[in-house]
Amino acid sequence: MTEQPHERSGAFETDRSAEVVAASFAAAPDERLRDILTSLVRHTHAFVKEVGLTAEEWAEGIRFLTETGHRCDATRQEFILLSDVLGVSSLVESLDNPTDGHCTEATVEGPFHLVDSPARALGDTIDETGRSGEPCLVTGRVTDTDGAPVPGARVDVWQADADGHYDVQRPGEIPDGNLRGLFTADADGAFRFRTVVPRHYPIPTDGPVGALLRATGRHANRAAHIHFQISAPGVRTLTTHLFAADSPYLDSDAVFGVKASLIRPFAPTDDPARAAADGLPNPFRHVDFPITVRRLQPADRGSRGYFRGPRRS
Template identity: 50%
Template sequence: MDTKTTTKETAFLTEENSVRTVNARMGSKISPRMKLVMSAVVKHLHMLTKEIEPTHEEWQQAIGFLTAVGHKCTDWRQEFILLSDVLGVSMLVEVINSRRPAGATENTVLGPFYVPEAPRYQNGTNICLDGKGEPLVVKGRVTDLEGNPIPGALVDVWQTNNDGLYDVQQKDIQPDWNLRGVFTAEEDGTYWYRSTKPRYYPIPDDGPVGQLLGQLDRHPNRAAHIHFIVSAPGYEPVITHIFPDDCRYLNEDTVFGVRESLIAHFKEVDTPNEAEKFGLKNLGQFKPFYFVNWDFVLTPSAK
């Protein structure tokens, strides 16, 4: 027992002194950050417990729920991330940790389906390997806050297919690396690639997090989006999405990931003349497609 912090008033836990008693048990060798974090965790957990006054049965149900969340986790599915997402915590952490100057691209949640080391492609490559969905061209620039291009910036992209599933969710159905790829910005900061127009989709709701959403009378749908990680030496990386402005779930994304600055207009292109403007003349016979122009603005690294 640490006699430096434990006193007669905190030797035994009561309803009134519970926070002080638990936090007084921390030893003197604890780091300042750990002490701050755990003191706050204990404080708010005890405040919650006193506010709702759970029965023994309810407390066991809560423990059972967290146990089920852990059991649902696999190498490619992180149910705890889903839980953090639907409670808005993942997005709040992003907002807190990505305060940037006006004009810089804003962050949003990474999500549980990012896979590192996706194939590197030349600009203009089509990453839709299963041929499903409405064709899409994504084109834009990577610049700094003054509008100067950042040549060599990496644009790492991924999204679901037209069935609303990521390739890792359908290992024996979708081609490996379907709708994933890394592109390099040209000397003028330009990047572009071909894909498929994103659609809304439900998060995996066959586990305890899905059951929780049902009990809360909430739907599991994410607003349609494309994921991006944009990075360059000397700049803060951006983890973000873009969202089509015609998606019905923009105002009720189940993980609270939509930011107004990330809503994009996906233009329908239905004439060969317009296709030629986008540099698509060499793609063969014309087919209608969607086009979105999206620039990323990076800020200098703090280090």
């Protein structure tokens, strides 16, 4: 032999396959990465053994993953969609954002937060077409877990139109930035904007994730919601949804995003003076969504920057 192996993981044996593979990661310099990969290998091998996955089934799995990757581009993220329909996104968000009974609960970001929301002034409408659905006023206030306001908090919102489409799904047809808005809360942490009542809609089903849902008899619908992402210096960024209390699919949301605390009535409101003041037709609907965020703590973990592409040598 002219070269020495870098490590000796030992010959492969089915009975101890996970141990053999985990041993190959024993020299990983980053302890966290080693722990993640060891657990991933152990659970993946346990899954394969538990179901007795055949080579042909795994070949189909590879084809499914490849097709999923090929459906990802600048405006479509099929892997996030896959993570969503398997409940993994919801689980990660929940673990990553413990509420301690105080914070607003987090939910999945979803696959459509792909473009920057246009900056808009408080009170503006995010419905640029004026024909996206039933007029609605959204108000709220961002506070921290001590009840103190978060002045100038950035409130990024995005939602689908009455046909269930985001702007990025209909380029050239829906104006870019329609039903998206980046608002800056006032000195009291308050925000307000005009929009339309969101409607339930199906996630995209023309890709491999849609095929998975059909093969398993699952519907593709998401309960009606508006996405929110709240950020501010020194505050842990919160990604969540506001759900409409009268929406169907609250009990069977396709991406497991619904949490009871995030369901709010979009109240029919007959108030001509307020409608005029806020630039809405009367009657309109009104929903108030108070948001509680958590100040960043030293223990908050972030990304370690694994897998940042290959090293160019």
